[in-house]
Amino acid sequence: MELAAEISAYRDGRGDPGRLVGEFRRAVLLAPLADGPDGGLMSAVSGGIRWLYAFTDEEALARFAEARGESGREWPYLAILGARLVDAVVPQVEGPAGVAVNVADEDGSMLFPPVAGIVPDACAVDIADDVEPDARTHGVVA
Structure with missing residues (x-):
């Protein structure tokens, strides 16, 4: 199943977090490049987390551009x-x-936060030194 379908299944209560994260990891995503002298990938900060924008296809990226009122540019x-x-x-x-996928799609967006099972353990905000790896859960957010 492709990532957009896994997101839909998860949001409908039919999905499995492990399968969703696996599909996210296997998916080729489109990450828009930031404007300006620093370059890099386009992102936003919310709640103290930098969210990297990523899209499952060019149509999802186009909806993001439209939502920002910037569909007329490359x-x-x-x-x-x-x-x-x-x-x-x-x-x-x-x-x-973390990664924000398809953020302009009201029913098709998904956040992959900086937690164990999604990002490397060294970057996860939910890992305490005394937590065993098997006790961690996948923290996807619809």
């Missing part, structure tokens, strides 16, 4: 595996970071 993006985004990019971000 939107360069990086095609990247979800696993690479959380395993290689998130550790480079200063402070907690």
Whole structure:
């Protein structure tokens, strides 16, 4: 099943968090590039977490551009595996970071927060030194 379908199933109460995270990690996502001198990937900070924007396809990215009132410009993006985004990019971000997928889709968006099972343990905000890895859960947020 593709990521958008897994998100839909999860939001409808039929999904499995482990399967959703697995599909997220396998999916090729479109991460728009930020404007400005610093470059990098487009993101926003909310609740003390930097959320990297990612989209399942060009149509989802176009809905995001439209929602921002910026559909008339070119939107360069990086095609990247979800696993690479959380395993290689998130550790480079200063402070907690997660991934916001399809944020302009009211019924199809999903947040993958900086918690164990999604991001590397060193970047997870929910890991205490005394917590066993088997006691962790997947923290996806619809």
